[in-house]
Amino acid sequence: MRYISTRGTAPVLSFEEAMLTGLARDGGLYVPETIPTLSRDEIAGMAGQSYEEVAFTVMRPFIGDTFTDDEFRDLITKAYACFGHSARAPMVQLAPNHFLLELFHGPTLAFKDFAMQLIGQMFQKALGRKGDRVTIVGATSGDTGSAAIEAFRGLDNVDVFILYPHGRVSEVQRRQMTTPSESNVHALAVDGDFDDCQARLKDMFNDFEFRDGVKLAGVNSINWGRVLAQVVYYFTAAVSLGAPDREVSFTVPTGNFGDIFAGYIAKRMGLPIADLVVATNQNDILDRCLKGQGYHKGEVHASISPSMDIQVSSNFERALFDAYERDGNAVAQLMAELGQGGFDVSQGAMQALQDLYRSGRASEAETTETIAQLHTTTGELLCPHSAVGVKVAEDQRDPCVPMVTLATAHPAKFPDAVENATGIRPGLPSRMADLFDRPERVTRVANDLEALKTHIRKALA
Numbered sequence: 001m002r003y004i005s006t007r008g009t010a011p012v013l014s015f016e017e018a019m020l021t022g023l024a025r026d027g028g029l030y031v032p033e034t035i036p037t038l039s040r041d042e043i044a045g046m047a048g049q050s051y052e053e054v055a056f057t058v059m060r061p062f063i064g065d066t067f068t069d070d071e072f073r074d075l076i077t078k079a080y081a082c083f084g085h086s087a088r089a090p091m092v093q094l095a096p097n098h099f100l101l102e103l104f105h106g107p108t109l110a111f112k113d114f115a116m117q118l119i120g121q122m123f124q125k126a127l128g129r130k131g132d133r134v135t136i137v138g139a140t141s142g143d144t145g146s147a148a149i150e151a152f153r154g155l156d157n158v159d160v161f162i163l164y165p166h167g168r169v170s171e172v173q174r175r176q177m178t179t180p181s182e183s184n185v186h187a188l189a190v191d192g193d194f195d196d197c198q199a200r201l202k203d204m205f206n207d208f209e210f211r212d213g214v215k216l217a218g219v220n221s222i223n224w225g226r227v228l229a230q231v232v233y234y235f236t237a238a239v240s241l242g243a244p245d246r247e248v249s250f251t252v253p254t255g256n257f258g259d260i261f262a263g264y265i266a267k268r269m270g271l272p273i274a275d276l277v278v279a280t281n282q283n284d285i286l287d288r289c290l291k292g293q294g295y296h297k298g299e300v301h302a303s304i305s306p307s308m309d310i311q312v313s314s315n316f317e318r319a320l321f322d323a324y325e326r327d328g329n330a331v332a333q334l335m336a337e338l339g340q341g342g343f344d345v346s347q348g349a350m351q352a353l354q355d356l357y358r359s360g361r362a363s364e365a366e367t368t369e370t371i372a373q374l375h376t377t378t379g380e381l382l383c384p385h386s387a388v389g390v391k392v393a394e395d396q397r398d399p400c401v402p403m404v405t406l407a408t409a410h411p412a413k414f415p416d417a418v419e420n421a422t423g424i425r426p427g428l429p430s431r432m433a434d435l436f437d438r439p440e441r442v443t444r445v446a447n448d449l450e451a452l453k454t455h456i457r458k459a460l461a
């Protein structure tokens with residue numbers, strides 16, 4: 001399996017190289033050259049299998065000879081052993097034909113753990129045998145950072161620097177990033193929003209002297225391995241609802257477009273997905289774009305679902321690459337226009353996107369109302385991101401097709417929003433009960449590439 005860049009001019013890489021490289025050297029994102037498919041029988045055979053067995057079947061065709069089958073099975077087993085639910089991604093029913101896929105039973109209580117725990121294992125194995133050491137820099141609106149720190153803390157062959165927007169993550173998210181005491185972990189509070197953090201991260205990748213000097217690696221969904229690991233739960237959920245004999249739809253609370261893109265990959269692999277619905281909060285650039293209004297940046301508004309407060313949705317580039325029939329030049333041109341404020345999507349590409357994705361948005365009031373309503377009717381407490389998904393799913397779903405809404409974080413990560421809606425303050429699991437007593441360690445840094453590079457170089461020295 002070979003990996004190519006969405007901008008068409010970076011070297012073609014193996015899975016291992018793409019995983020350790022992060023952003024392609026032409027500024028693009030790596031994608032598989034071809035998407036492998038699974039037969040109906042292979043999908044049907046997943047019924048009754050463990051999450052780990054399904055994970056092996058789904059991901060194996062993408063990894064080439066990076067790991068032997070035994071090694072890969074072992075990495076998968078280790079990755080999910082720390083999850084707090086034996087099903088890893090259990091489902092609960094919310095209403096007739098509407099299900100919630102709980103993706104928050106990992107160590108940091110968000111869906112990011114599914115990919116990050118596996119990436120941690122894969123990095124360790126690949127770097128260990130090469131005797132290499134890398135510097136991971138990540139940008140986060142809250143959850144990627146805590147999941148990355150949890151997966152890489154204390155490891156010998158990585159240093160981890162996480163850029164988060166100062167004052168724009170929840171207190172639980174912040175403390176998950178600032179309280180680990182391992183010396184290879186560095187939390188950096190940037191004076192800016194998530195888009196600034198992600199832009200500075202991409203600037204670092206595009207600065208080859210810095211990139212090569214510190215051996216920069218990325219664990220944002222820039223990294224194909226992140227998207228790949230997220231494909232698995234679409235299969236476990238759909239098969240448990242009757243796939244491949246029955247079509248299933250998914251609604252995905254969306255910001256950086258990694259999670260819903262994983263759903264698209266599942267569909268391309270042969271999973272019978274009827275609708276893939278993009279759910280945004282008030283930062284609705286994706287919803288507007290998918291409704292044909294072009295992709296034009298505005299201001300980011302802080303919301304009660306802060307992990308989705310994003311304007312520059314990184315993985316949308318991967319969706320555009322396929323919508324433009326894998327024309328890297330066209331994508332490079334669009335991304336250059338985005339640097340100047342935005343772009344319009346051609347008619348053919350728009351049709352291709354609309355054939356694949358539907359979309360909707362939830363306002364702040366609708367999100368709060370959904371948390372309250374669902375608690376009253378089902379007793380379920382939703383995090384605000386998941387509530388955005390449930391609201392949009394209810395607006396859009398075909399009652400005859402099972403709809404699965406992805407619950408992307410545990411309500412206890414966003415206790416203020418949940419308490420405001422329901423009067424109930426969700427508690428953290430007992431293993432995290434002292435999170436608020438642990439000392440914090442964080443450096444405040446300007447939204448400035450040179451300042452960030454200097455800080456990272458000094459810390460590494």
Ligand SMILES: Cc1ncc(COP(=O)(O)O)c(C=O)c1O
Nearest residue numbers: 143254255256257258259307408
């Ligand atoms: C809780 C939560 N929900 C939804 C999202 C959006 O996911 P994606 O960025 O993959 O679209 C994020 C951030 O990634 C998140 O942390």
Ligand SMILES: N[C@@H](CCOP(=O)(O)O)C(=O)O
Nearest residue numbers: 140141142143144220221307
């Ligand atoms: N919402 C994300 C933003 C980064 O997304 P990623 O999937 O590219 O890592 C977060 O929680 O940090």
